[in-house]
Every structure is written in C-alpha cells, then in structure tokens.
Amino acid sequence: MIKIRxxxxxxERRSVLNGLDLTVESGEMVFLxxxxxxxxxxxxxxxxxxxxxxTGEIWVAGSRVDTMSRAELPELRRKIGVxxxxxxxxxxxxxxxxxxFVLRFHGVPPRExxxxxxxxxxxxxxxxRQSALPESLSGGEQQRVAIARALSYQPRLIxxxxxxxNLDADLAAELLSLLCDINYQGATVVVATHDHALLESLxxxxxxxxxxxxxxxxxxxx
Amino acid sequence: xxAVIRHALAEGWLLLRSRGIISPVLAxxxxxxxxxxGVTVSVRGWLDPVIDLTDQGSMVTVLLHPRLDExxxxxxxxxxxDRHPGWKVKRVPPHELAERMSAWFPYLKDLLAREGSExxxxxxxxxxxxxxxxxxxxxxxxxxxxxxxSPVNRVVGRxxxxxxxxxxxxxxxxxxxxxLLTAVWVHLEVHRNAEEIAxxxxxxxxxxxxxxPFFVAVALPALIAAVVSVxxxxxxxMWLAGFAEPLGLPVTGAPAAVLAVQVFGAVVLPVAxxxxxxxxxxxxxxxx
Numbered sequence: 144m145i146k147i148r149x150x151x152x153x154x155e156r157r158s159v160l161n162g163l164d165l166t167v168e169s170g171e172m173v174f175l176x177x178x179x180x181x182x183x184x185x186x187x188x189x190x191x192x193x194x195x196x197x198t199g200e201i202w203v204a205g206s207r208v209d210t211m212s213r214a215e216l217p218e219l220r221r222k223i224g225v226x227x228x229x230x231x232x233x234x235x236x237x238x239x240x241x242x243x244f245v246l247r248f249h250g251v252p253p254r255e256x257x258x259x260x261x262x263x264x265x266x267x268x269x270x271x272r273q274s275a276l277p278e279s280l281s282g283g284e285q286q287r288v289a290i291a292r293a294l295s296y297q298p299r300l301i302x303x304x305x306x307x308x309n310l311d312a313d314l315a316a317e318l319l320s321l322l323c324d325i326n327y328q329g330a331t332v333v334v335a336t337h338d339h340a341l342l343e344s345l346x347x348x349x350x351x352x353x354x355x356x357x358x359x360x361x362x363x364x365x
Numbered sequence: 366x367x368a369v370i371r372h373a374l375a376e377g378w379l380l381l382r383s384r385g386i387i388s389p390v391l392a393x394x395x396x397x398x399x400x401x402x403g404v405t406v407s408v409r410g411w412l413d414p415v416i417d418l419t420d421q422g423s424m425v426t427v428l429l430h431p432r433l434d435e436x437x438x439x440x441x442x443x444x445x446x447d448r449h450p451g452w453k454v455k456r457v458p459p460h461e462l463a464e465r466m467s468a469w470f471p472y473l474k475d476l477l478a479r480e481g482s483e484x485x486x487x488x489x490x491x492x493x494x495x496x497x498x499x500x501x502x503x504x505x506x507x508x509x510x511x512x513x514x515s516p517v518n519r520v521v522g523r524x525x526x527x528x529x530x531x532x533x534x535x536x537x538x539x540x541x542x543x544x545l546l547t548a549v550w551v552h553l554e555v556h557r558n559a560e561e562i563a564x565x566x567x568x569x570x571x572x573x574x575x576x577x578p579f580f581v582a583v584a585l586p587a588l589i590a591a592v593v594s595v596x597x598x599x600x601x602x603m604w605l606a607g608f609a610e611p612l613g614l615p616v617t618g619a620p621a622a623v624l625a626v627q628v629f630g631a632v633v634l635p636v637a638x639x640x641x642x643x644x645x646x647x648x649x650x651x652x653x
Contacts, residue, residue, distance in 0.1 A: 193567065220569035231564045235383065247375070248565070248574040250368040292568075 144169040144300055144331040145190065150199035151355070152185055159185050161355030163199070167333060169299075172326040174342055174363065175335040177352035183335035184228065186352070187302045190333070191223050192216050204299060221249060224293035224330075226303040230285045232277040232292075238264065239273040242292045249296050263291045266321070282309035290318065294325060301325060303334045307341055319345060369573045377581020380554065384582075391550055392586035395635060396593035398539035398546070403598035403619060403627045405539070408605060409532040411614040415525035424492050425499040426457070426469060426512030431486035433507055438487055441507050445491070452499075453492040462488055469512050540630060547583065547635040551642040554579055576643045583639040584632065591631035595624050 145167035152160045159182040167173050175183050188194040189201055192208050201208040204222050211219060232241050239260055246256035264270045267287045277285055286309045293301060301322065307315035319341060326332045336342065342349055342363045349363035359365055381388045429438060442454045457465055463482040467474040477485075486509060491499050503511040555562070562575055598619045606616040 191567065214572075216566070217569045217571045217574075220567060223569075225567060227567075231567065233561055233564060235561075244376075245568045247368065248372045248568075248570050253371070 144171070144204060145333070146200075146202040147186075148200045150186075150189070150201065151197045152182065152189065152194070153197045158355055160196075160352075163352075163356050165350060165357060165360075167331060169331055170326070170329055172323070172332045172345075172347045173334070174345075174347055174349040175333060175352065176337055176339075176342060176349060177358070179337065181352045182355065183337075183352060184304055187225075187304050187333070187335050190300075190302055191220055191225050221296070222299050224296065224298035224301045226286075226290050226293045226301070226306045228304040228308065230277070230289040232285055232288055234277055237274050237276055238269060238280070238288050241277065241288055242295045245292055246295055251296070259295055260291070263295045264288075267291050268317075283311065283314055286310055287314070287318075290321070294321075297330075299330055301330055301332045303332070303336075305336055305338075306334060307336065307338050312340075315341060316344065369571070369577055372574055373577025373581050376578035377585070380558070380578050380582040381585060388582075388586050389589070391546075392589040393593065394546055395543055395587065395590040395631060396597065398543040399590060399594040399627055399631045400597040400601070402536040402539040402543075402630070403594060403623050404601045404605070405532045405536045406623050406626075407598065407602045407617075407619040408609075409529050409536075410620060411609055411616055412525045412529050412532075414615055416522055416529060424490055425496050426465060427489045427491060427499065427502060427508055428469075428510045428512070429487045429489060430507050430509055433487065437507070438489075442489060445502075449493070449495075449498070451493060451495070455490045455492070457488040457490055540634070543630070544634055544638050547587075547638040548642050551579060551583060551639045554582065555643065576640075579643055580636060580639055583635050587632045587635040590635075591628045594627045594631050598624065598627060 145165065147163060147165040150160055150163040150165075151158065159180075163182075163186070175186065177183060185194060189196055190203055190208065192211060196209050199209065203219060206215070206219055208219060233244065236244055239257070242260035242263065243253070243256040246259060247253065251259065261270060261273065264273055267290060269284060269287050269291065272280065272284060277288065280288065286306065290303075290306060293303075303322065306318055306322075310318060315338070322332050322334065323345065334341075346362055348361065349359070350357055351359035384391075429441065433441065438456070442456065445452060446454045459482065462485045463477045465488055466482070466485060467477055493499055500511050502508050565575055602619040606618075609616045
C-alpha cells in the first residue's frame with residue numbers, strides 16, 4: 144500500500160527526514176513514533192500529498208505521489224482518510240454537515256450521505272451532537288468528528304496524526320478499538336503518535352523514527 | 366457530474382445565504398454599471414441623425430453679376446453642378462429675393478421694402494459640404510459676391526460625434542468597472558473561504574467541486590443584476606425620451622440588441638471573471 148524510497152525533506156537547511164525507506168503492506172496497521180519534531184507529521188503529510196519531498200520516491204496504492212500532478216491529487220486523496228492533529232473541521236457547518244459535505248462531493252447521494260454520517264456518529268457516540276457547531280464541542284468531541292469524517296467514506300488507507308491527543312483514556316481505548324475494526328475490515332491504518340500507552344495497548348508493527356531515518360521497525364515493545 | 370452540480374447548487378446557496386444582505390447589495394452594485402452602460406448606448410443612438418449633419422451641406426448664397434443673361438446664368442449653374450457633383454445648385458425664386466437679400470445685407474431692408482425686388486441681381490443658392498470651395502467662386506467675373514458660409518451643421522455634427530465617442534467610452538468604463546467589481550467580489554469570497562477550500566482539497570475535492578459553489582454564488586446575483594439592469598434601462602430611456610423629444614431628436618425605446626447585450630454582460634461577464642479569478646486564486650497547488 145505504501146512504498147517509500149530514499150525520502151528526504153529539508154526546511155531551510157534543517158533536515159527533517161533523511162533517506163528514509165519504509166514499506167507498508169495492504170491491510171497492515173502501523174504505528175509511527177519518535178520524539179517531537181522527528182518528522183512523523185511531515186511523513187504523513189507527504190503521504191497524502193500535502194507536502195512535496197526534497198528527494199526520494201513515495202508510492203501510495205500503486206500511484207507515485209511525489210511527482211503527481213495537481214489534477215491527480217483528488218483521486219489519491221479519496222483513497223485516504225486523514226485524521227488531522229488540528230481536526231480541520233469546517234467552522235460554519237454542523238457536526239453532521241461536516242461529514243455529509245465530504246460524502247456529497249465524493250458522489251454519495253444526499254439521503255445515503257445523511258444515513259452514513261449518522262451511523263458513524265452514533266458509533267463514535269456523537270449522534271446527540273449532530274446539530275452542534277464545531278466551536279461548541281470539546282477538543283475530544285472535535286477529534287471524534289474528525290475521525291468520523293475520515294471513516295465515513297470508507298477509505299482504503301487511514302492516516303491518523305496523534306488521534307488520541309485530545310481524548311481521555313476511555314475514549315482513546317474506544318478509538319483504538321475502532322481503528323482495529325477498520326483495519327480488520329481490510330483498510331491499512333498508519334497512526335503517528337508519541338503516546339506510549341497507545342503503543343503498548345496494541346501489539347502492532349511500530350516504526351520508530353530518529354534523526355531522519357527508521358531507528359526501529361517491529362513489534363512493540365522492542 | 367450530477368454530484369458536482371448538486372454540491373455546487375447546495376453550497377453556492379449556502380454561500381449566498383451566509384453573506385446575508387451583501388448578496389443583494391452586490392447584485393445591485395453590478396446592476397448599476399450595466400444599467401448605465403445600457404442607457405448610455407441607447408441614448409447615443411438618438412445622436413445618429415445629428416452626427417449625419419457633419420456630412421450634410423451648409424447653404425451658401427452666391428450673387429451673380431446682373432449683366433449675365435438668363436442663358437449665361439443657366440450655363441454658369443450647369444458648369445458648377447458638373448464640376449462639383451456634390452453641390453446642389455438652385456436659383457432663388459424671384460418672390461424670395463427680397464427676403465434673402467435683406468438677410469444678407471440688413472441695411473438694404475428699407476430700400477428693398479420701398480423699391481421691390483425687380484432691380485435685384487440674380488441669386489443662386491448652393492448646398493454643399495464644402496462651403497470654403499463656394500467662397501472661392503468670388504474670384505470669378507460672373508460673381509459679384511458670395512454670402513456668409515455658416516459651418517453650424519458641421520459644428521453640431523462634430524460635437525454630436527464627439528459626444529457619441531464619450532458616451533461609448535463611458536459605457537466601456539462602466540463595463541470594466543462591472544468586471545473589476547466581480548473580480549474583487551470573487552477574490553474576497555475565495556479569501557474568506559480559503560480554509561474551507563484547503564480542507565475540501567485535502568478531502569479529495571476536485572477543482573470543479575471547489576469552484577462550483579462560487580460560480581453559483583456569482584451567477585445568482587448576476588441573474589438578479591441582469592433583470593434589474595434591463596428594467597432600469599427600459600424605464601430610464603423612456604424617462605430621458607421625454608427630455609430629448611422636444612429637442613427634435615428621433616427618440617426610440619431601449620433597442621432589443623442593447624437589452625440582450627446587457628443580459629449577456631450581467632451574467633456572462635461576472636461568471637467569466639469568476640472563472641479567471643478562481644483560476645488565479647483558488648487553484649493553488651497546496652503542496653509545500
């Protein structure tokens with residue numbers, strides 16, 4: 144599903160990633176971890192083509208991302224569900240609309256979009272807040288709306304950037320179980336986190352980034 | 366495609382609603398230059414006959430020598446007509462002679478009233494667009510004097526032509542201001558929704574999906590602007606006709622072609638401007 148070769152990213156002479164190689168097979172669940180500033184978010188951003196690498200190749204779902212034209216980006220991004228660290232919710236839309244909005248331009252008919260959005264909100268325990276605006280929600284609730292939105296269009300690849308950062312322990316466990324379910328149904332899941340409790344709660348493949356490259360790649364704890 | 370259109374209509378309508386009173390104000394702001402341009406072009410049409418005066422002649426009176434007999438006079442007149450095909454050479458009828466001479470030489474008025482016009486030399490009127498060329502006839506032996514040449518028609522015609530150019534320029538400036546207004550309007554909308562656009566792109570929205578709502582949000586007020594412009598133009602031209610008619614101008618209603626161009630301009634111009642503006646400001650490749 145993901146193939147990365149010799150990936151480097153430099154910001155004004157500061158090197159974040161340096162010759163990174165990584166392969167993630169379809170259906171895998173992978174945790175990306177490492178200290179702050181090591182390039183976890185940068186790597187995820189390059190996977191959904193929000194950033195271009197300085198050098199190297201990135202392949203996602205059989206398509207080369209780093210040389211992709213602007214016109215090809217929507218097709219790639221429709222295959223990827225991204226859970227953003229800063230949620231990226233639409234402030235002028237309600238919780239339900241934030242999800243149906245995306246489903247609509249993915250070509251889902253309005254009635255089906257509504258039903259699907261409600262279902263995923265119910266699964267995340269947010270159906271009672273469907274008419275609320277994002278600003279009236281707590282950080283944890285906003286996080287769950289962002290997750291609901293990413294899951295609603297059933298992408299083949301889920302990229303989650305610190306998804307439990309704003310959740311308490313119970314909700315974090317609930318989210319993890321949800322991601323496991325999605326992974327079990329066939330989606331590839333890549334989670335960037337520095338939450339060791341999260342890593343220890345699930346025996347999944349863990350990639351530790353350090354000094355721009357892969358420091359450890361295997362089961363957790365090492 | 367159906368999903369893109371559905372999305373564009375739904376989100377475009379939301380964009381319009383979110384702006385509240387601003388949408389109708391923008392429609393009105395667009396309607397004003399389009400309406401004024403329509404009125405300007407319609408009124409300009411009334412000037413055509415006045416402009417034509419430029420090419421029409423001034424009338425010049427030529428006093429021929431009294432010793433010229435009837436045959437020589439006819440000869441002279443034929444010679445002038447042959448030499449200058451654009452001239453209209455006409456002999457002043459005897460019963461109008463006194464009046465013409467009094468107008469030309471006011472101090473003869475009393476004498477002419479007393480003595481009658483029998484003693485007057487023959488008078489010829491030449492209608493021409495080249496009064497200066499007629500003035501040159503004064504050098505001929507057969508001619509005693511050439512009357513005053515009035516270039517009034519030409520002056521009026523030229524003034525009308527210049528006014529017409531000014532009116533066209535005003536119409537072009539008004540149309541340009543409509544384009545500028547739309548460009549600023551779309552640019553502000555894109556800026557206002559920049560975050561939303563960026564999120565849509567990250568979620569896999571295509572260019573058509575991103576731009577569609579803006580087109581709808583521009584096209585709907587543009588349609589309103591078209592209706593307002595046409596109505597305003599028809600009424601304004603009718604009102605102005607009331608002032609122009611007593612001046613002898615051949616007033617007509619707003620021409621259908623002008624109204625059609627207004628509808629086209631009010632709708633197509635903003636949508637085309639939106640297309641260009643969105644192309645420029647809303648198609649950023651968001652990759653850093």
